[in-house]
Amino acid sequence: MSVVSTLDNASAVDLASAWVSHHARALGIRALVIKGPLAGRLGLRAERVSADADLLIEPGRLDELTAHLSHFGWYERPAGRVPRIVEAHSVSMIHDDWPIDLDLHSFWPGFLGEPAAVFDSLWSDRLELSQANAPVAAPGIAAGILILVLHSLRNPLTQHSGRVDTLESLRQAAVATLSPSACETLVARAAELGAVQTAAPFLRLLGAEIAPDADPSDELTLWRVKSSTSGNVGAWLLDFRNAHGAQRVRIAQRALLPAPSDLRAQHPELPPGPHGVMLGWFRRWRTGLSEVPRAVTTIRRSGLPRRKARG
Amino acid sequence: MTVPPLTADTVLRRAAGTAEVEHNTGVVVLLLDSPDCRPFELTGGGVGIWRSLGRGPRSARGLVEEIAAGHEVDASVIAPEVEAFLEDLLRAGLVENEAARS
The missing domain is CATH 3.30.460.40 (Beta Polymerase; domain 2)
Known part of the structure; x- marks a missing residue:
């Protein structure tokens, strides 16, 4: 044993x-x-x-x-x-x-x-x-x-x-x-x-007839944004939209160039050393930026009022 | 953990609150109240002993005889090994001495 x-x-x-x-x-x-x-x-x-x-x-x-x-x-x-x-x-x-x-x-x-x-x-x-x-x-x-x-x-x-x-x-x-x-x-x-x-x-x-909710709650709208966008791009954009001035700069920085500790927490598979951090940033830009147009459109169409978004 | 000495007449039962999964090399058993949440792997003849205990309490002597009969060997030959394994199970808390429970 x-x-x-x-x-x-x-x-x-x-x-x-x-x-x-x-x-x-x-x-x-x-x-x-x-x-x-x-x-x-x-x-x-x-x-x-x-x-x-x-x-x-x-x-x-x-x-x-x-x-x-x-x-x-x-x-x-x-x-x-x-x-x-x-x-x-x-x-x-x-x-x-x-x-x-x-x-x-x-x-x-x-x-x-x-x-x-x-x-x-x-x-x-x-x-x-x-x-x-x-x-x-x-x-x-x-x-x-x-x-x-x-x-x-x-x-x-x-x-x-x-x-x-x-x-x-x-x-x-x-x-x-x-x-x-x-x-x-x-x-x-x-x-x-x-x-x-x-x-x-x-x-x-399955065959059910479900009419779209004509007056969706904020929770349902947020769900629709989440289920229409990939990863966290939609969330970053909502945070950015709800912020002002220097706060927006900090959000953009965290989204595009997160601290190595944050990056490694989200992607523990990254190789060690500066090379791993660079790789993480590069992958983030490649996948995230390509998703931005769709996320922007989705959020714009959602009709979400600015302050209702949750970070 | 203090374990009462094991004798041939000691009646053993599986501890209450174990989880187990079949594994390609044996059985992995986790004592659900174990303080360190570390599973044990039982392999070889230990798997048969664990399964026998799953059918209800057994004396050490009864287990030795059951295992011996299943493998067509003399009980006295395997008794030391089986008893040593039972002592390991007792120490790990995976089985309990029936007498110590009452």
């Missing part, structure tokens, strides 16, 4: 999901395992090895849970200072002996209902399952599909990268798991969770 020195990702995700669920339960904190291998085993996506254990944590209890987990060697992954269109919704924790991140989410972007009500709804519909031979809870099938759908729609340019599920693969999963009423079930569940408009492209793919 030996202490595991090189834990593979698949084993680590299963064990870590069970471990966090156990500690959350001990603290009386509700936690749902989302995405990842459980979704694969439920037939919601193709089975593939995840790089993170994702859990949705009862709103208002995330800090308490992360403080508790920090006693066991887990610590928050340093993040660069990057603005967000949809407010920061998760904490990534890492451990020196584990190959994966714990991604602990305080709400799920795209569920525009009040976060506590959304979580209560997800919890009331939960599945009690076993992961790594230990008890865990996961969202019900329809909610689990919507979580994957919103994750995919939030990252439009990665839909064909294999990192998120395509809408077509999710449609097939929905039909396979929820037939004969996949469309009705998902529209009803989306309505309960405040996701009819955010998940509309997927629901339409």
Whole structure:
């Protein structure tokens, strides 16, 4: 018997999901395992090895849970200072002996209902399952599909990268798991969770008739900006638009020439030394600047008032 | 952790609160309340012992006999190795002495 020195990702995700669920339960904190291998085993996506254990944590209890987990060697992954269109919704924790991140989410972007009500709804519909031979809870099938759908729609340019599920693969999963009423079930569940408009492209793919919201809330507008732009370009532009004078210069500098520490926090894969920083900047300019025209158009068309944007 | 001495009559059970995954070389087990969150890898004959314990509490002697019968070897030949492994499991907290629980 030996202490595991090189834990593979698949084993680590299963064990870590069970471990966090156990500690959350001990603290009386509700936690749902989302995405990842459980979704694969439920037939919601193709089975593939995840790089993170994702859990949705009862709103208002995330800090308490992360403080508790920090006693066991887990610590928050340093993040660069990057603005967000949809407010920061998760904490990534890492451990020196584990190959994966714990991604602990305080709400799920795209569920525009009040976060506590959304979580209560997800919890009331939960599945009690076993992961790594230990008890865990996961969202019900329809909610689990919507979580994957919103994750995919939030990252439009990665839909064909294999990192998120395509809408077509999710449609097939929905039909396979929820037939004969996949469309009705998902529209009803989306309505309960405040996701009819955010998940509309997927629901339409299933045959639902979803009229565009003629008077969208700011949250829905921000969601549309996020789901129409790549990476953080839209967020940088919104920050820039809402700022004035010297503040704008600082934002532009952080966007185009971020400090090496920020750059490495966002891109830990960069090679060491000045060469790595230069490479990071170059990649940023190449991908970011090409996205600017589309992001500008999207923000202009969104009709977002200047001060409503969130950084 | 102080571990009571293991005898042939010691009845062992898996600790409450473990997670485990099958691995291509064995089983990886994590004690969910472990203070350092470090999983253990059980390989070789250890996998069979762990699985036997998964079917319920066993005495050390019963485990030795079960493993011996499964491998068609004399119990006295494997007893020292099995008992040493059980002591490792006890020290790691992955199994508990049934008598110590009550």
